[in-house]
Amino acid sequence: MKKFVLAILLIVLPGLLAAxxxxxxxxxxxxxxxxxETILYYLTVREGDSYVTDQFRRDFRVLWSTGFFSNxxxxxxxxxxxxxxxITVEENPVVKAITYKTGKKVKEKDIxxxxxxxxxxxxxxxxxxxxxxxxxxxxxxxxxxxxxxxASKIDTEIVKQGKNEVDVLIKIDEGPKVRVGDVVFEGNTxxxxxxxxxxxxxxRPHSLFNWILGKDxxxxxxLTDDVDLIKKKYQENGYMxxxxxxxxxxxxxxRTVTFKKQKMMxxxxxxxxxxxxxxxxxxxxxxxxxxxxxxxxMVKLQPAEVYSTKDREKSVDDISELYRDGGYVYVxxxxxxxxDPKRKVVNVTFNIVEGEVAYLNRLDFRGNIYTKDKxxxxxxxxxxxxxxxxxxxKNSILRIKQLGLVDLEKDPDIKPNPDDxxxxxxxxxVKELQRNNIQFTAGYSGYEGTFVAFSYSTxxxxxxxxxxxxTAQQGKLVKNYSFGFSEPYLFDKPITAGFNIxxxxxxxxxxxxxxxxxxxxxxxxxxxLFGMWRANMTYTIQKLNVSYPEGxxxxxxxGSGAFYESSITPMLFRSTIDSPLTPTxxxxxxxxxxxxxxxxxxxxxxxxxxxxxxxxHPILGRGPKAHVIGFHAQYQFIRxxxxxxxxxxxxxFLGGERSVRGYEVYTIGPRNExxxxxxxxxxxxxxxxxxxxxGGPLYVIAxxxxxxxxxxxxxxxxxxxYSSLGIEARLFIPALRVPFRLIFAFNNKKIxxxxxxxxxxxxxxxxx
Numbered sequence: 154m155k156k157f158v159l160a161i162l163l164i165v166l167p168g169l170l171a172a173x174x175x176x177x178x179x180x181x182x183x184x185x186x187x188x189x190e191t192i193l194y195y196l197t198v199r200e201g202d203s204y205v206t207d208q209f210r211r212d213f214r215v216l217w218s219t220g221f222f223s224n225x226x227x228x229x230x231x232x233x234x235x236x237x238x239x240i241t242v243e244e245n246p247v248v249k250a251i252t253y254k255t256g257k258k259v260k261e262k263d264i265x266x267x268x269x270x271x272x273x274x275x276x277x278x279x280x281x282x283x284x285x286x287x288x289x290x291x292x293x294x295x296x297x298x299x300x301x302x303x304a305s306k307i308d309t310e311i312v313k314q315g316k317n318e319v320d321v322l323i324k325i326d327e328g329p330k331v332r333v334g335d336v337v338f339e340g341n342t343x344x345x346x347x348x349x350x351x352x353x354x355x356x357r358p359h360s361l362f363n364w365i366l367g368k369d370x371x372x373x374x375x376l377t378d379d380v381d382l383i384k385k386k387y388q389e390n391g392y393m394x395x396x397x398x399x400x401x402x403x404x405x406x407x408r409t410v411t412f413k414k415q416k417m418m419x420x421x422x423x424x425x426x427x428x429x430x431x432x433x434x435x436x437x438x439x440x441x442x443x444x445x446x447x448x449x450x451m452v453k454l455q456p457a458e459v460y461s462t463k464d465r466e467k468s469v470d471d472i473s474e475l476y477r478d479g480g481y482v483y484v485x486x487x488x489x490x491x492x493d494p495k496r497k498v499v500n501v502t503f504n505i506v507e508g509e510v511a512y513l514n515r516l517d518f519r520g521n522i523y524t525k526d527k528x529x530x531x532x533x534x535x536x537x538x539x540x541x542x543x544x545x546x547k548n549s550i551l552r553i554k555q556l557g558l559v560d561l562e563k564d565p566d567i568k569p570n571p572d573d574x575x576x577x578x579x580x581x582x583v584k585e586l587q588r589n590n591i592q593f594t595a596g597y598s599g600y601e602g603t604f605v606a607f608s609y610s611t612x613x614x615x616x617x618x619x620x621x622x623x624t625a626q627q628g629k630l631v632k633n634y635s636f637g638f639s640e641p642y643l644f645d646k647p648i649t650a651g652f653n654i655x656x657x658x659x660x661x662x663x664x665x666x667x668x669x670x671x672x673x674x675x676x677x678x679x680x681x682l683f684g685m686w687r688a689n690m691t692y693t694i695q696k697l698n699v700s701y702p703e704g705x706x707x708x709x710x711x712g713s714g715a716f717y718e719s720s721i722t723p724m725l726f727r728s729t730i731d732s733p734l735t736p737t738x739x740x741x742x743x744x745x746x747x748x749x750x751x752x753x754x755x756x757x758x759x760x761x762x763x764x765x766x767x768x769x770h771p772i773l774g775r776g777p778k779a780h781v782i783g784f785h786a787q788y789q790f791i792r793x794x795x796x797x798x799x800x801x802x803x804x805x806f807l808g809g810e811r812s813v814r815g816y817e818v819y820t821i822g823p824r825n826e827x828x829x830x831x832x833x834x835x836x837x838x839x840x841x842x843x844x845x846x847x848g849g850p851l852y853v854i855a856x857x858x859x860x861x862x863x864x865x866x867x868x869x870x871x872x873x874x875y876s877s878l879g880i881e882a883r884l885f886i887p888a889l890r891v892p893f894r895l896i897f898a899f900n901n902k903k904i905x906x907x908x909x910x911x912x913x914x915x916x917x918x919x920x921x
Contacts, residue, residue: 804832
């Protein structure tokens with residue numbers, strides 16, 4: 154049998170080998186820029202291989218996908234030893250340059266960024282592809298539609314340049330911007346139309362507010378998202394089975410906020426609200442580490458109340474955050490809803506999968522070149538080996554930013570250790586801020602008048618976080634010479650200590666107030682209490698030489714002459730404000746009381762309490778480009794003790810860019826019959842700002858300031874307050890660590906009858 158098979162193979166095999174043709178030669182024709190070697194690289198067959206037609210079909214698709222060629226043709230012929238394959242190619246031209254001719258509403262930068270986002274950019278000296286150009290046109294069209302430019306047109310022009318080179322010109326005719334004139338809801342809506350319109354992120358009806366925010370632009374590609382948001386609004390209000398139909402579009406004509414007639418779109422949205430559902434049975438299951446009663450107390454839903462998906466999600470977030478604060482970073486809280494259509498209730502079970510406790514394994518800092526690692530590391534509340542508490546980690550990052558030495562380059566990298574997922578490796582990427590500031594300046598300020606000044610300051614002396622300041626200022630109103638030093642970590646403990654020696658002369662006689670020469674020293678010490686709370690104590694000893702302009706009505710035993718004042722000022726404060734330079738969110742509370750007494754070695758007896766609150770919150774966008782609202786409130790009073798009287802220079806004089814910014818410096822206060830400012834014994838100030846980043850270091854701020862300074866026996870009443878409403882341009886220069894400001898304000902009251910209602914001022918620094 155074996156001999157028979159071998160005989161058959163000897164007879165058949167030579168015939169099969171003779172029938173299998175070989176590839177004798179590959180010829181490439183028509184290539185210019187693309188080399189022969191490059192084309193052969195994309196082929197899977199070589200000369201001398203067996204000739205297989207299917208392989209050439211696959212190679213054709215591979216060559217075409219390179220984008221090198223506009224046409225490829227395969228031809229075959231019989232050679233002397235086998236097949237000869239000729240590949241004839243026509244190369245795509247090379248794009249020498251691409252130009253965008255845009256309008257005013259969409260800039261070339263917007264298009265380039267969008268194409269980069271989609272990975273569709275045409276690079277110079279890349280091969281021209283009609284298919285790729287069409288994809289680019291589609292992406293630009295989507296961008297134009299997002300801007301409400303539905304009538305826009307895109308034309309392309311290909312201009313030949315040199316040998317097989319082209320310039321690509323993309324011309325964009327934006328056309329008019331289409332706006333939403335009205336939004337109408339059909340059906341049994343149950344909820345107020347205004348509430349539904351506000352729930353939409355885009356495609357809101359034209360109004361002054363929506364026009365300013367750009368929310369009234371008709372965006373067809375965002376309609377589905379807005380429909381989902383309307384449905385979400387219903388579910389937040391208990392209508393769990395609400396149905397929102399596809400919007401119908403009608404063209405209408407109405408006047409814009411600039412009183413011009415314009416064609417707009419009316420959106421007609423059909424709605425079936427359905428039945429109102431209430432909260433039924435609530436369960437919490439799967440928990441082991443935390444008591445079920447405590448978790449149940451964190452659930453925002455209460456039986457028989459209207460069911461709200463918003464409260465459900467808030468409950469999930471709060472429970473998750475509680476677990477993560479305890480180190481359970483892998484916790485999952487899964488709400489399972491069960492609708493009961495008969496009883497019209499929602500039974501919900503919060504299933505908790507706790508996971509394992511995670512620990513901080515390794516903590517690294519990157520980007521700090523000058524600042525010592527320990528300066529940053531010591532601000533971390535959480536240490537290596539501790540449970541990875543998310544809130545403690547967030548507060549640690551906040552404290553690092555509050556130093557003013559570094560800022561985050563990007564969000565920290567938090568990764569589980571490859572060998573043990575319960576151990577977290579963290580890398581905090583920072584960038585160092587301007588630390589040294591040497592200035593020789595001349596200018597004008599409401600508090601200093603015209604001045605020239607030299608100053609040197611560093612907030613990171615020798616890279617260890619110490620603050621060193623040296624100032625010499627000569628001006629019309631203020632002459633100031635000072636030297637100060639502060640150590641943030643005394644003996645490597647969270648104890649701050651420092652001093653400031655000063656020689657200062659202020660001349661406010663032109664305001665009808667006083668001249669004062671002050672020499673003294675401040676000694677301060679502070680410590681961290683718990684969390685973000687700190688306590689400070691400052692001891693001040695100073696010699697004051699005071700004089701008054703002729704005719705001043707001073708009702709005080711402290712007239713002209715020299716006086717010694719010795720005081721202590723304890724302070725308790727807590728701050729979660731993210732940056733001392735450009736804050737975007739956080740709060741600050743502070744409570745202090747200056748106590749001056751003869752037993753401390755001075756000649757003045759008084760108490761001067763002060764309470765202060767500051768709040769920042771982003772409302773549009775995130776990060777440095779976010780729009781931010783800020784509020785500040787301050788209340789203080791002064792009382793003499795031990796039968797003494799209140800020195801005139803210790804009283805409160807408001808006005809100026811540090812309090813009520815539309816008024817001249819120190820002009821707000823109680824006055825006598827002659828109009829002389831007597832100074833207040835208690836004062837209150839409230840400031841509100843809406844901060845808009847324009848670009849780079851420039852910010853525009855809309856503000857409202859209100860305040861007054863009055864005798865202690867009087868009551869603070871809103872109708873008696875002085876207020877300023879206006880707008881401010883603020884230019885922040887990091888190298889100087891202070892902003893320059895142009896302020897335009899409208900004042901509700903006049904100090905003197907000749908005062909204008911509007912004020913324009915230049916200022917340096919911040920109001921709060």
